[in-house]
Amino acid sequence: MARKRTIDDIARLAGVSKTTVSRVLNNKPDVDPNTRERILRIVKEEGFVPSATAAGLAGGRSHLLGVLVPSFTWPMIPDIVCGIAETIGNTAYELVLYSLNDKTRENGEGDIIDHILSTNLVAGILAVLPGQSSKFVIRLHQHGFPVVLIDDQDDPPLVPWIGADNQCGAYDAVKHLLALGHRRIAHIQGPMKYVCSRERYEGYCQALREHGIPVDPALVVEGAFDTVSGRDAAQTFLSLPEDQRPTAIFAGSDLMAYGVLAFAEEQGIDIPGQLALVGFDAIGSSALVRPALTTVKQPFEEMGQRGIEVLLSIIEHSDQQRMNVRPGYTRDFMSPSRARVDEPANAPPLRIQLATSLVVRASCGMQQRSPFSSIKSISR
16 A cells, blocks of 8 residues: 655655645645645645644644543533534634543542643643533643633633523523413422532522512422432422422423433323423433423533634634734624634633523423322322
8 A cells, every 4th residue: 555645745745844835734825826836736646634733733733622521421412512513614623522531520630631731732622511620621721721611610710611591591491380370390400519500590599589489498409410310309399298299390401300201100190281390401302202391402502613613712812922913812702603802811701601592392281280189199
């Protein structure tokens, strides 16, 4: 087999330096037109496929972007990555995926962060991380590494952040249940160490307060954003005396709502006839469960798109600083296709909160449920 051509080969055949080849491959303007044409012709003739890493090294900057996720199995990750990939597809950059596993997040080990810092492989990191794991991202930020955080943040945020309006989404969900006639509405919280869980709880409380309904501590249980904790919470709520049971449940995630659906099926409880149910996230499978789940839609794809736009803007700004361009960040979101950052260095980190929307399906019903007395007693 013929040896694969390298950037050194192209430079030798064209009679130019590797840097000149790299500038042509990266569409830089300051190359003689005849030289550019000669290099591109040789690239085509030799079937040369440029290495993103090599091109970055030759030009002084990597053309790889890192995306750090907690787990590839999280249901929202595919939608976020889809938005990221769509945006990167219009640039000269390529994508590297890193995963921060449960052990690393819980034990505070930062091997992956050490690896990112030591290899200098990527030009920046877009991190999809919940709550306390943002400390890993802050380490990158403290080293001057371009980084943007998606989904959850420190309070107050210390790095640029893209997320959803959790409080408003929860408020809309509970307000919808109130409009259907429900007054005893239970809430399954996400882990309260996460800002998003606290915001969703506040939205729940806000909707109840506006209707003059006090929050009943017996109707609030903390879950773990998984099906098991949702099932356990449903058992807790529906084991209450009949006159104290909820007529509706607002779950802080779709997965916890699935746990409620599973428990209701086991106990012969009709949803939505005897118990209305609303989730949060609008992951794809929520339209397929039965009954189809009413849920709050987070704009995951847009989060990915905006996150990459902001990260690229920060990287470009860093390049401009190296070229003695006026320091500072720019904030310019007038164009939907491109985000730029340009503010004084002492300005607070950029924080973009995207709107949620309520997706109404069968699980919440269209009117008040039937009397709860028809539900049989549930033993623990």
